[in-house]
Amino acid sequence: MTRVITCQPLTTAAFAPFGDVLDCSGDPDRMINAGLCGRYHDRAQLDFGEGGRAGISLFRATPRSLPYEVELLERHPEGSQAFIPMTENPFLVIVAPDAGGHPGPPQAFLTAPRQGINFHAGTWHGVLTPLAAPGIFAVVDRIGETANLEEVFLDPPCQVVS
Numbered sequence: 001m002t003r004v005i006t007c008q009p010l011t012t013a014a015f016a017p018f019g020d021v022l023d024c025s026g027d028p029d030r031m032i033n034a035g036l037c038g039r040y041h042d043r044a045q046l047d048f049g050e051g052g053r054a055g056i057s058l059f060r061a062t063p064r065s066l067p068y069e070v071e072l073l074e075r076h077p078e079g080s081q082a083f084i085p086m087t088e089n090p091f092l093v094i095v096a097p098d099a100g101g102h103p104g105p106p107q108a109f110l111t112a113p114r115q116g117i118n119f120h121a122g123t124w125h126g127v128l129t130p131l132a133a134p135g136i137f138a139v140v141d142r143i144g145e146t147a148n149l150e151e152v153f154l155d156p157p158c159q160v161v162s
């Protein structure tokens, strides 16, 4: 039987077990540039593992729509992965706790405009899932020689509803 999960708003607290929320909510940590810029300092737990280095790639992903069927969850054991939208379009973030080396019950978050996320190393997640065009993102993740990828196909798939 297909598991149905309802989107919840992306909040720092709710997402904390899975990663970091990147947004300019609240006051900046410091004012810089002669007081003309607020710096929200060091807001993500980045990790690029042994033998890896940080990379910035640009993704142009095909928009999906809700209800959305999730068939695949993956994780990157050797590094973190940040999705930073280059538009104001909200996107879908699907995560799951680890349950003995496999994904536990998935959760779905809907970002607010101008929110990004950073998955901590090893967090089970759905692939980048924009909900509107253009699905253009900067992605900060590990560049290295290894695949740094574990995939699980959900049987049955999950359905994400708004």
Ligand SMILES: NC(=O)N[C@@H](O)C(=O)O
Binding pocket: 074, 081, 125, 126, 127, 128
């Ligand atoms: N494959 C790739 O670079 N991206 C995925 O890891 C993803 O989470 O979208």
Ligand code: NI
Binding pocket: 074, 076, 081, 125, 126, 127
């Ligand atoms: Ni990924």
